[in-house]
Amino acid sequence: MDVVLYEDVAVLCWIWPKKLNRREDSVISSDVKQRYHRDGFVVVYKFLDGDQLQLLNANLDRYINEIVPNLPPSDAFYQDRSRPETLKQLQHMGQDSFFDAYRRNESWNQLAELLIGEPAEAQGAEWFNKPPGTEHLTPAHQDNYYFCLRPANVATLWLALDPIDEENGCLRYIPGSHHQGIRPHAATKVLGFSQGITDYGADDATKEQVIALEPGDLVVHHGETIHRADANRSPTRNRRAFAMVFRGVSCRRDETAYERYTDAMQRQHDEMIQEAS
Numbered sequence: 352m353d354v355v356l357y358e359d360v361a362v363l364c365w366i367w368p369k370k371l372n373r374r375e376d377s378v379i380s381s382d383v384k385q386r387y388h389r390d391g392f393v394v395v396y397k398f399l400d401g402d403q404l405q406l407l408n409a410n411l412d413r414y415i416n417e418i419v420p421n422l423p424p425s426d427a428f429y430q431d432r433s434r435p436e437t438l439k440q441l442q443h444m445g446q447d448s449f450f451d452a453y454r455r456n457e458s459w460n461q462l463a464e465l466l467i468g469e470p471a472e473a474q475g476a477e478w479f480n481k482p483p484g485t486e487h488l489t490p491a492h493q494d495n496y497y498f499c500l501r502p503a504n505v506a507t508l509w510l511a512l513d514p515i516d517e518e519n520g521c522l523r524y525i526p527g528s529h530h531q532g533i534r535p536h537a538a539t540k541v542l543g544f545s546q547g548i549t550d551y552g553a554d555d556a557t558k559e560q561v562i563a564l565e566p567g568d569l570v571v572h573h574g575e576t577i578h579r580a581d582a583n584r585s586p587t588r589n590r591r592a593f594a595m596v597f598r599g600v601s602c603r604r605d606e607t608a609y610e611r612y613t614d615a616m617q618r619q620h621d622e623m624i625q626e627a628s
């Protein structure tokens with residue numbers, strides 16, 4: 352299969368938020384917005400600098416060492432619960448004061464609101480890993496199938512914490528897919544990504560753009576952009592990322608659709624957590 356690498360980086364390679372003059376700032380902002388609206392995703396290289404990344408990493412380490420051992424299974428997913436090194440996903444991290452305050456971080460909110468085009472609010476922070484030596488892929492999906500927001504004015508900001516490439520399971524997007532509505536989804540048996548697109552085929556795969564990132568780089572995707580990731584094939588490297596979902600103030604949840612989704616997800620997670628323990 353041909354792989355399309357996301358390489359068009361010249362304009363987007365900047366430190367965010369950098370002190371720019373007003374003209375440069377508006378050129379960059381309009382380019383980022385244009386790409387996001389056209390493709391349904393945009394990469395921001397070097398989004399966090401060294402100190403900001405270190406602060407986030409230090410708090411993630413603290414959270415994983417001190418808080419995670421006491422969390423209920425619904426907030427911390429393991430590939431194999433008997434092996435702590437297989438921790439693969441954390442959600443509802445806002446119960447910790449650092450991560451609750453982080454939802455209001457200025458750089459993240461500025462970028463989210465630039466792309467969403469209206470005031471927006473961050474949902475709880477999440478952490479994703481693909482630990483080495485585990486067979487765990489991310490099924491092709493659209494986030495708004497899970498969120499059920501109308502309009503779908505919602506974006507995920509996903510920050511690389513490790514060098515991320517094809518070997519350890521980088522994200523892959525189908526450009527423009529957010530313009531084509533929600534595709535059919537069904538149960539996947541993947542803990543944390545309980546629903547995947549059922550008719551994802553070879554034609555979709557040829558359109559995928561492969562997103563390689565370094566720590567501190569960030570990708571933003573629209574809630575209806577199709578994306579997926581392979582399993583981590585590296586025997587030694589983790590594939591960690593930190594994410595926050597921002598929802599525009601105009602979004603309303605379709606409660607009937609959401610209840611259908613949460614019932615299916617809960618049934619599936621209960622079965623899988625039971626199987627894994």
Ligand SMILES: O=C(O)CCC(=O)C(=O)O
Nearest residue numbers: 479489494507509580594
């Ligand atoms: O980390 C991953 O593999 C997938 C993340 C994702 O799909 C998301 O945040 O929407």
